[in-house]
Amino acid sequence: MKASYRDLGLTTPCCGAAVIPVRSPTxxxxxxxKPNTVCTIRESLAHIACKSIMARAAARLGLDVTTEARADDGTWVADVLVRHPDWTVALEAQLSRIPLAAIEDRQERYREAGIRGAWLVGYDIARLGARRDLPLFRLEVKQAERLAPAVIESAPDRAPARTDLATFTEKLLTGRVRFKGPPSRAGAPSVATVPSVCWKCCRDIDLVVALVNFPAHTVFAPHGILPACDLGKLPEALAVYQRAISTLHGACESLTPLRRPPPSRIATGMRAHCPWCDAAISLQRVPETTLASCRWHLCWTLAGKPWAPSKLHSSRWTWNGSAD
Structure with missing residues (x-):
């Protein structure tokens, strides 16, 4: 190509100027x-190297690879576009800092085009948690004698691990990069319990102290956590809970059902009842600390499925053998 590029009419996709094929010392x-070309969209050597590494890794898997691929209508431009008969993935090496909103906007354009997007970002984004809808990974580009891009995996039980970009790309395109987050039931409307003992029959009970993952209410459930004693103040939430009572107690017979008090005691709010002797249990004396998830013993979805708050962990992407 070096011998014949002048006759091929090669141009850049960024500004349309003529280009020269070159080989670096490494x-x-x-x-x-070409020398003296004025272009405001010049790529850094690090960006070129990252694109090349990802493209070569995809090609080694026998996939169709295009760098600087563009939509016909110009709505998106992908650093590396990888096509499989069943899916298409855009790999983006984002080394220059841009707002998260810009990444989200470009990701949405890929989604509308039926393309999955994966982002390798060369800087930290403050307070950004792992998201299933936005595969975004921390890319570190160290340069000594040669560029050595690597993807950083942070795990709660060990020090951050570095995976070279080529290996990571192969794992990503072969389904070995997994999203790990709380079980789906942990996000479903549920009742939260603490262990207790009935004051009358002295039997062990699971005292319902709160309803969680309900629509937030400015006054009664600002964070989607509704104290059980306030359930009667939100008629819609009360109706949802009442429809689930039989399911809940079929799943756990020691759960305390919640009922309205007699009209003369309506101001005291909902009361729990012992599932064994039906003794009324006031919820006004329940410590406020029981509304913190770290104090809950077990939660039950309204479909009767249990989940343990103590086993929840923050969402993350994993690929070094720790995925299920």
Whole structure:
């Protein structure tokens, strides 16, 4: 190509200027602008290297690979577009800092085009948790004698691990990069319990102290956590709970049902009742600390499925053998 590129009419996708095929001292093959070309969209060597590494890793898997692929209508441009008969993935090496909103906007354009997007970002984004809808990974590009891009995996039980970009790309495209987060039932409307003992029959009970994952209410459930004694103040939530009572107690017979008090005691709020002797249990004396998830013993979805708050962990992406 070096011998014949002048006759091929090669141009750049960024500005349309003519390009020259070159090989760097370390063996990278790429195209650069002709000398004295004015272009405001020049790529750094690190960006070129990252794109090349990802493209070569995808090609080794026998996949169809295109760099700087563009939509016909110009709505998106992908650093590396990888096509499989059943799916298409856009790999983006984002080394220059841009707002998260810009990444989300470009991700939405990929989604509308039926393309999955994966982002390798070369900087930290403050307070950003792992999201299933936005596969975003921390890319570190170290340069000593040669560029050595690596993806950083953070796990709660060990120090961050570095995976070279080529290996990570192969794992990503072969389904070995997994999203790990709380079980889906942990996000479903549920009742939260603490262990207790009935004051009358002295039998062990699971005292319902709160309803969680309900629509937030500014006054009664600002964080989607509704104290059980206030359930009667939200008629819609009360109706949902009442429809689930038989299911809940079929799943756990020691759960305390919640009922309205007599009209003369309506101001005291909902009361729990012992599932064994039906003794009324006031919820006004329940410590406020029981409304914190760390104090809950077990939660039950309104479909009767249990989940343990103590086993919840923050969402993350994993690929170094710790995925299920």
């Amino acid at each position: 063996g990278w093959q790429f195209f650069r602008h």
